[in-house]
Structures are given as C-alpha cells and as structure tokens.
Amino acid sequence: MFDPKNLVNPHLDGDSFFEKRGGRGILLLHGLTATTNSVRPIANSLSELNWTTSAPLLPGHGDSLEKLSKTTWRDWAKRTEQCWHQLNEQCDETFIVGESAGGLLALWLGCLQTIRPKSMVLVAPALQLNLKNWEKQMIWLLSLFKSSFPKAKKTRSLQWQGYSEHSLKAILQLIDLQNLVLEILPQMQQKILVFEGGHDDVISPEVSNLLRKRASRSEVQSIFVKEAGHHPMLEQTSQKYVLSRIVNFLQNS
Secondary structure: OOOHHHOEOOOOOOOOEEEOOOOEEEEEEOOOOEOHHHHHHHHHHHHOOOOEEEEOOOOOOOOOHHHHHOOOHHHHHHHHHHHHHHHHHHOOEEEEEEEOHHHHHHHHHHHHOOOOOOEEEEEOOOOOEOOOHHHHHHHHHHOOOOOEEEOOOOOOOOOOOEOOEEEHHHHHHHHHHHHHHHHHHHHOOOEEEEEEEOOOOOEOOOHHHHHHHHOOOOEEEEEEEOOOOOOOOOOOOOHHHHHHHHHHHHHOO
16 A cells, blocks of 8 residues: 655655566566655666566555554565566566665575576665664664664655655564575576665675675676765766666666
8 A cells, every 4th residue: 555645755656566568577676664766767767668667565665654564574575576476477588676675675586586587786785784783783672662763864855755764673674684685695696786875874885795705606796886875766966877877787688
C-alpha cells in the first residue's frame, strides 16, 4: 500500500511500477526508508531506449514507519524475487540496478536465483555500513527501548522521497542481510558496476574492495564520484554523469 502522507516530499510518485517495452528488462531496487522515486531517473532513461522497467515498492515502505518496523529482510527479498520472476517472464535479457539497501538485495538475488542477472549496477550499495561494531551494538540496545531516531535533514533541492526517521529494527534487519550476503558472495559471477560517493556518510568507503574480495569470480568495476553523497542518481551535481555511465554500462553488457 502506498500512502505518502507520512513521507518527505509526499507529492512525488513513489509507488511500484512495471512498464513493458522491449526485450531487455531491468529490475530497479530502492533503498531502506525510501520509495521507487529514487530509481525513477534511471527508469526514465532506459524507457526511452525501449527497456522494460520494473520497480517494486518494498514491504513496509511508502506508508508508515510503524509498518516498516514490522517487516524483515525476508519480506523485502520475497517481493524482490517475485518481481524478478515476473520480469524474466516478459523479457529475453534481464539486469538489475540497486540503490543502497536495494544494492544489497540485488547481490542476494544474484547469488541465489536460478535465473541470474546478466549484469548489475550497485549505487552506494549497503554491503557495509559506515558503523563501528560498538555502534551496531548500540543500535540493538536502543531498539529494546525505542523504535526510531531522526535522520539528518536532506537539502530541499534533493528530490528524495521516504521516511524522515530511521527504524532501528529495520536497520538490524539490514545488518542481518549484510551478514548473509557476505557469506554467499563467493557464488557471485556477474559483471558488476559500483558507484561510490565522495561525501557518502552512510556506506563504508571500503565497499568496492570488500566486494572484489568476497565476489572474486565477478568482474567488479567501480566509479568514484567525488562530489556525490549517498544519492548519486538524484543529486544535481552527479545525476547526469551517473545516469549516463549506467546506461552506457547496461547497453554494452
């Protein structure tokens, strides 16, 4: 259910979408607390090139923080898997773009599915958060007494849609998924393009090196965007460049 009244930038369209076009299909996965608005820019770019686009609104998102706190990573993964099968029924070749937690779900899917993506793009993938172990333990402890904590306010120019607070339980679910993905990454064999922002304070700066180490059978290419933060596909300083590089990578895969 999509109910934008509890979201930052409620006027934006962040619901699930599926647009059938050509034989190449792309699954687009948004990040934790966000909506599909985060991946619409790349969806628009690929639609113009006759790609079929699919972007599920993950369970617990686009409605209320309380609902997000009641979901698990398995709920997000189940929805991702359902949309992946739907996309493969409609298309001859299939790919994935995942942003933040969506990038983590992309890696999970790429390792475990019988039909694997031809290649994938990970934008600020949440494979490793920029948190120390004691900070993770503190999140667990705090989750016993409170449900959420406020985010730093995003600039008005950033056309991002989602919750204004973090769900502590959802972050713990994300960490559980990180641990699983790190275990199964040796199964990964896809061609992967990773984008990292120079001003990203959410994701560890070592994420590309960690991915290369764990997914040693994959071809991992990384692009460091110095001026970008955690949302390179939405930020004005990086959007045009990042979208063009994603399209070029996918078109030539």
